[in-house]
Amino acid sequence: MHDRLFIPGPVEVRPELLKAVASPQVGHRTQAYMDVHSATIPLLKKILYTEQEVLLFTCSATGVMEGSLRNLCQKKALLTVNGAFSKRWYQIAGFNGIPADKLEVPMGKAVMPEDLDKALATGQYDVFCAVFNETSTGVRAPLEKYSEVLKKYPDVMFCVDAVSAMAGDKIETDKLGLDVCLAGTQKCWGLPTGMCVTMISNKAMAKAATAKAPGYYVNFVDAKKYNDKHQTPHTPAIPILFGLHAQCNHIVNVEGLDNRWKRHLDMQKLTHQWVKEAGFELFPEKGYESVTLSCIKKPDGFDFKTLNGQLSKKHHCVISNGYGDIKEQTFRIAHMADTTVDEMKQLFKWIDAILAETHVSA
Missing domain, CATH: 3.90.1150.10 (Aspartate Aminotransferase, domain 1)
Structure with a gap:
């Protein structure tokens, strides 16, 4: 046992979802795959309260944390740091040679919106990254208040790591003005590890199209091109997609x-x-x-x-x-x-x- x-x-996975994950494989360029992909994306949009893009990447959320900076930052990034995973996002910027500053507070505390406003008012930044639910400390960031601040700075991309909150804590991505909202499947989605669900705004997609070095694997423009065909650029975690479709259907149509x-x-x-x-x-x-x-x-x-x-x-x-x-x-x-x-x-x-x-x- x-x-x-x-x-x-990772979290406990319901037997029904384990059964869905164990479905026979299909080719990722076949109609059978595209049928599941095309049925899953609209359900994800309902759960994330968005009319914009939702893309699927076969990687941990860390991959899309990196991809967000590469696709969107052309000047300098500002990142909240109040725990291990927000610290990771700041470190990712450094590993990619992306100029970045941090708004750091002691672990257990949340970065306050007035401090965010003061930093963005300098005009130095074109990307702001925040961890909504810091898994290492159990701190929930005041995302709604950050949203009000970001409305004053429409040229700043608003990127959110919602890894341990998405599908468990209501996130109205469009209403909040989020440009990127990402989470792996192994937490509130109640699935095995393997995919990162990513909401991307139209504004962010337009900016990504101008990126000089967006990277090859987590490339927003490339991913959207394939998503429009109900596919992914690279071989996806097909078993996880089967499970994700089953879970989305349960969340929207069974549990509510x-x-x-x-x-x-x-x-x-x-x-x-x-x-x-x-x-x-x-x-x-x-x-x-x-x-x-x-x-x-x-x-x-x-x-x-x-x-x-x-x-x-x-x-x-x-x-x-x-x-x-x-x-x-x-x-x-x-x-x-x-x-x-x-x-x-x-x-x-x-x-x-x-x-x-x-x-x-x-």
Whole structure:
């Protein structure tokens, strides 16, 4: 028996989706493939609330983080840094020789919109990149407030890493004025790893067409040309597409969008209640907590290894240690994808029992 995953990616995959992923292969230049591709894109647009482009790249989200900078930055990029993955996006700019500055705050904090406004007012930047849901710290950025700031700077591309939020936390991409919004399939989409779902605005597509060195693999213009034919430029992760189509159909036509967003909010509320009752404390500053995962402070002497080991041994499930610079200071519990409120309740009962039995307390 495998361990049921309550970690912030990869996540548990429903049997129905595993079955879809295991569908017999088809050629990626055949009508059979194009039928699935063409049926999936409109569903993705509904989930992302967009009338603009949605493209599929066979790579981790990191690939499109890099591609966004290469396709869109012609002057200088400004990036928020408040955790391991936002730091990664800033480092990617450096590895590509792209001039970049960072708006950095301590881990657990969110970059404030007034600081963003002050930086953009200098006129130095043509791209702004933000991580919406910092997986390492559980901080949810004030995307709506960033959107209001960006309206003052229409020539600045607004790029968002929504890796651990997309399909779990409602993101109205067109209303927010996003130019790029990206996420891998292994988190809130509830699928195995392998693809990056990417919304790209018409404005961003027009700018990408003028890029001098957009790169070969994550090339927005090339990808759109093939997407218009219901294909991808390079061999896609066909099994993941089968799963993505099945999941999109479930989200839109079975569970329903509003129900999905509400379920994630309900799981967040339940988790926060348990954290308080168990004597723990959330790591993010109040008011900026993720909807889809909780990053929790480890009290002095807290034996996370024993807790997780007992969860695996007794109940065949696991939660996650901290990540990056705060690995030993925190642990994380995901409440995303197709996890239910009842499953979260059961998890907390198991944790409470183990803490009592092993005398490992908060």
